[in-house]
Each structure stands twice: as structure tokens, then as C-alpha cells.
Amino acid sequence: MIDLHYVATSNGLKIAIALEEMELEYRAVTYELFSGDHLAPSFKAINPNHKLPAIVDLDPIGGGPPFSVFETGAILLYLAEKTGLFASSDPRSRSTITQWLVWQVAGLGPMLGQAYHFVRYAPEGQDYPVDRYRREARRLLHVLDRQLRDSRFVAGDYSIADMACWPWVQNIGNIDLSFDEFPSTRRWSEFIGERPAVVRALAQGSIPGSYLKRRMTLTSEQWSRLFGNDLLNAASQYD
Ligand SMILES: N[C@@H](CCC(=O)N[C@@H](CS)C(=O)NCC(=O)O)C(=O)O
Known part of the structure; x- marks a missing residue:
């Protein structure tokens, strides 16, 4: 049994999809x-790091007490190791998968995340950060689209x-980008979206509507919890 601490945002859905694909028994603890x-x-x-998702494996690899894993890239690698699925045992293929996984967690995710932030949460009229992160998100989406032009999946066979x-390419409309510009990504996205495990992961918790508005208006308390001093204080108060 695995406890999945999550909210069904793009990062949370990565792990819900992996748990469904790997047919692991899990319990969702929603935040x-x-x-x-x-x-x-x-x-x-x-x-x-006080971010979601994270897992607690009650029956961890190698035995012993419950084991926590945070950071989605690390969680996906842990689950692949636990099951022997979706990360290949061939060293070259495994490295290719790891390269694209790290590219997502270090590049595509953060850049799209910043683009979403400045378009949706920041005070309006800040052209420089909007242009900067939207252009970088667009560049990265072209890298993905080029990769998918010649390959059915991101890194060889279907993988982590x-x-x-x-999940990260599902909301590009929020920053005024469209699959029309990324046709291979559209084909891949539709194909993956029909996988039964992905349908199950989405059914058990699709992204709450409150997170999807084009422009978000937060109370000062909500802003502080997501981006402000409450978030800082959680990290700066050591126990
Ligand atoms: N690098 C982290 C990113 C996790 C992350 O930013 N999660 C968001 C939800 S998608 C979160 O917890 N946000 C809460 C906050 O920043 O206050 C990962 O890949 O796990």
C-alpha cells in the first residue's frame, strides 16, 4: 500500500497515472x-520542501519502516525501480528515459509553471516575464514536438x-498556446489520454476547477500560502 499525498494538478497527476499504470495499490490523501x-x-x-505530491510507501523496496519520497522525478524513478516497469533495464534506454524525465522536471515543468504564474497570478501588465517564460515554454514544447515527430513516445517505449x-501539456491554452503549433504533441497527447490507466487517474481526481481559471484572484491569505510568507515560514521554521 502506498499513500499518495496530492492535489490533482499536473504534478499530482504524474504520480496518480504512474500508480495506475503500475497497478500499485494506493490511497489518495488529498490536499x-x-x-x-x-x-x-x-x-x-x-x-x-512542503510541495505536492509526495508518497509514503508502507511496504518499501528492501523492507523496513514506511519510506517517504518527494519530488515527482524521484517518485517516478522509485516506482519504476519498485515494479521494474516503464524505465527499461537496458542502460542506454534507461538513460534516454532519465534524460527526458530530468528535462521535464528541470525544464518544461518549471518554465511552464513560471509562464502560468505570470499570466494567471501576477499583477497584469508585466510584459517582460510573460514574454520571457511564454517564449521559453514555447521553445521547450517545440523540442518535445520534434522528438515526438519521429517517435511514438517521448523516450522509446511508453515510460515514466x-x-x-x-499532464503538463494539457493546459497550454492557459498561456495562449495551441496544439495547432505542435501537431505531433497533439497526436501523442490524444493517444496517451485514451489509456485506461490515464482515464482512471483523471476520474479519481481531475484538476479542480478552482485551479484552472485563466486569471486567478486570490485573497491575501491564499496568496501567502502559495507564494508568500506562509510558504517561506513553513521552510524557515526548523523543528
Ligand atoms: N519540483 C516539484 C514541484 C512540486 C510543486 O510545485 N507542486 C505544487 C503543486 S503542482 C505545489 O505543491 N504548490 C504549493 C506551493 O507552492 O505552495 C516536483 O516535481 O515534485
């Missing part, structure tokens, strides 16, 4: 970011690299 659930001191023991990338 509400706007209420600051992820800032609770008790969550620090599971994820010292696809599971990492897929």
Missing part, C-alpha cells in the same frame, strides 16, 4: 493548496518520461 494544507508541520516529515510530460 487543498489554497487552504495551506501542504504547510502543516506534520507534512514536513513527508516532504521537507511520458507520464511526467503528459
